[in-house]
Amino acid sequence: MFESVINLNSWFVFFTVYLLIGFVLSKEVYGFVPKLMSSIGWPIEFTQRLFGTKSLPYLFLFPNILIFGLFTFLPLFMNFGFSVTDGTSINFESRDFSGLDNLARITQEVQIDTGGINVENDKFQAALYDTFIFVILQVPIMILIALFTAIVLNREIIGRGFWRAVFFYPVMLSPVVVAFLWTLILKRQGMLSQTLIDWNWISEPIQWLVDPSWTMFWSIFVYTWAHMGFYMLILLAGLQSIPRDLYEAAQMDGTSDGRVFWRITLPLLMPILLVVTVLSLIKAVQAFEELYALQVGWISLVSYIVENAGIRGQKTFFGLGIAAMASLIVALILIILSLLQFYLTRRQVKL
């Protein structure tokens, strides 16, 4: 059943040996859980016995830092490496150094390899442009809907928990499922076209997801549908943290509902609203999974990277390098946005 699990690569062997050593060392320990836990933690136990407690925090951090190092920081450096080399191989020995050629390939009008007109440049710029349009439209729309929903849910509503769960539910769905759900409705022979034909609103079925005049609309719609609940929840928590007595005081003063919103709710919610906006900007720039599974008629930045990286499908000669270069550009955008977010949330994070 799990043939792919038990292919004896060195990691598996290493961990087995590690646990076996721990098992042998914990022979004085009885009971399943204690035995298991001492089999896992024996290096920490031994370090403490031999060298005292000074180095223990580092050992507790080690597994996490190791994984972050191997699969977040080293990949970042690897991306640098790929972005300045050419070739289909992922081994650096068989890749040629090419300096900033890859940057030229995705930004310059002229093909630097052949001197002809550069198509890649157009593709990348289209991805950049379309993603920009997507982000600019999707984020404000989603935040407004999320804010409105949160405000409605913060009222004295019958069954608030139920409604909150309803709006949050799409967040639990995987991107693939979200995509299928909407493909079923939006494909050429899908529910929407069929219904509109039945009502005689349109005569020919429309390919909502591919049609250039509709693809962006439905991308934004589906993406907002899938993620709105998450931001709604944060905003709702923010609204509920505003002290009740402020509203009661306003009521005593006879303040109108509109004025209460503009003068009390919005200013007090502003910090959270800012954070939520930046967070959704970060997520929207990375939009990929839903759009990829929906097979929409445009390519987002991350889709562009995935397609060029050739992880699923055909590898091209410059693909890896171009993908790496593009991902550095996206990473730069994300880092700037994240620093902005960090700046906005710094009070939450007690260092």
Place this chain on the structure above:
Amino acid sequence: MANLKLIDIKKSYGKTEVIHGLDLEVLDGEFCVLVGPSGCGKSTLLRMIAGLEEITEGSILINDEIVNNISAAKRGLAMVFQSYALYPHMTVRQNLAFGLENLKLDKDDIEERITKAANQLRMEDYLKRRPGQLSGGQRQRVAIGRAIVREPSIYLFDEPLSNLDAELRVATRVELKALHARLGNTMIYVTHDQVEAMTMADKIVVMHDGIIEQTGTPLDLYNKPANLFVAGFIGSPKMNFLDSSSLPEDIKKHAPKGAVTFGIRPEHLRIQEKNALPLDVRSVEQLGSDSYLYGTTIDNQEISIKLNNQTIIKGGESVKVGFDEDNTHWFNEKGVSL
């Protein structure tokens, strides 16, 4: 059974020194109370003895062996914390067993010790409950029980009674004292409450600002305070301090050379006509058995008086106060007792 010796202990956090070189010896079987106002370093000192805090300078000796670099686990001490620090997710029995399991004692031994301690502290009924289901007093017992099962050479108590209500505090005080008598172990007890210190200690160590002001038996400290701080700290209500120049002549004549401040405890003052200081009574507290008078002298020095009976004096009246000459204290300009 063990004795404890501290030699020139210092402790700094970064550049701030909070303990400035302490020497202390606690004899085998002694009940030693570290007392002082909050922030005086008494808890830090206790935690250094426990091994929870590192020592910046100096050495700690248990049974004449230096234990500076021995971890808390291996010093063989047990500690009762102010918040009791019972493990909330374990039952009382598991709380008691936890330390013994860590020492890898065998099951029968653990069982025996728990039964014994539970018996001693009368907590058999709630061995299966969790700390959250216990009352404050019961938690207190469990915390003490957790120390007892360890059979430590020295018990450390960090303000263990401060979370109890007044009535329970008195009862537990008596019980702790009895426990000490029964076990005969060395105990070190930290408190900011001088009543606890006076009632329980064989030896009181008064600390202030990271130094030891005075060490001695409770009565020594009461009768012969070494300085203004100890004189003011021990005894309730506080000792009255008067500028010695403002005293009536025939008291002043007893003053030793260099005396600047005169001290006398409220219980050593009485209402009388001759050799007396005029006093404006501001308020009177009637406790039934005793009465307290609070007032000011002509030159606005505050004085309180404890009378061993009920009184008819009321606030706003003027009285004359006399001194019990055998119980006077004199301090020089540095505050040292003469």
Place this chain on the structure above:
Amino acid sequence: MTDVIKFFTRRQGKKKASLTDWISYGFLFLGFLIIFLPVLWLVMNSVKSQFLLQKYDTNFLPMDYERVARATTYGPDGKDILIMKDLEPWVMFWKNLDDEERAEKDVVNYIKNFTGNEYYALRSHFGLVSVFAKELIADQNLPEWLIKYPSMFPSAKKEYDPQSIVDTLNEEDVRLLSEYLGLKPYKGNGFTAQILVSMPDPETGEIIEYSVSRINPTKDTVNARLVSDPKGGITKLPQNEIIINKSLKPSWINYTDPLTKKALGSFDAVRCLNNSVFVTIVATIITLLINSMAAFALSKYRFNGQIVFFVIILATLMVPASVLIVGIFKMVTMTGLSGSLWGVIIPGAATPTGVFMLRQYMLTIPDELLEAARMDAASEWTIYWRIIFPLALPAIAVLGILSIIWRWNDLILPMIAVSTTKAAYTIQLCLLDFNGEYLAREHYALAMTVVSLIPTTLVFVFLQKYITTGIASTGMK
């Protein structure tokens, strides 16, 4: 009734519901529809038969047409049209089955239940003519060239005279061999699935059944044949008068076939689900273990570089896996995890969100408990797993639930690590792959999509409180 209205319109302070209230409820209800109709539509479609899905059925419920088969046979008596009712669905859609599915059915025995033209029609439908004909040729020692005859060029056919051989056989074998060889008056027999409709006779009011090949909603009439007299030719029936016999027929085989491995081929739903379950469970355990260890170090110790480590861990939030695809792919390959489920599990096991959330929670555990444990001669590792871990359980439960959802729904790490190894596909990859490749098996894909929804939906329904508090307290997904 008025009580009900009162209940829904009442407010605190006993005021009547205001306009804003009505707008609020209207908005909430609209949101409910937009969110749940698509999900419900998916679920309903997942129990529709393959036939309905191919017809782009727009009914909400899986209402299936009652179907009949219309067969055409040819023989000495000329062309015969017959209508067969009550055939099993797999018989109707034999042409849509693949080789493996066909191999499972014992059609040779099945057609023995039929006689006459029905038998001949089904024999052709199942493609048994050539099988039986070849057996006949072998049994009767007929010339070998007969086998090749149907595929010969017309010019080559002229050199042989099959009719003379056929004439020597008995009546049944004549028919079999003639159908195989394509000799007149026999021809290949036709077989199609049709919709059964009925209409009352305009004069007598008696219900008469018709067979219809398709109903075009834009036209006023449908072309129909009488079931009782199929040869009677086509009549045009007014569409608004016919009764389409539909019945609620959920197609449970959409679920049972993939889950019992009856739907073979490259889509092994059971393996995909197993892989996902394995990844989700193991990855969540590892995540909880190592993240709580890191959070313990960051919250309960003072050490050099503490802030640096914390910032480094938070910094990993900035560059998500989707952006580092190339680099992660390289690292997964370099560490030998490529193509293995461990390649999905390990790179995502350390999560900055998890460390942050647990650290914030552990800060609230009093240090005195740790000191008490140290006095109790507990080692630091023992303190971690006997004191801190159990006490941080509320936060750990939240992280565990989030991790289960992340892992079950994850697409990017499986894409990076196991794209080239079908055996290690997780359910999300399988669904993605399957939807792209086999449109003819949409019914299975839909059913498996619904199955993939079940774990997260169950977690959501029962543990919603933990998820919402977790997200609301950290502001992170």
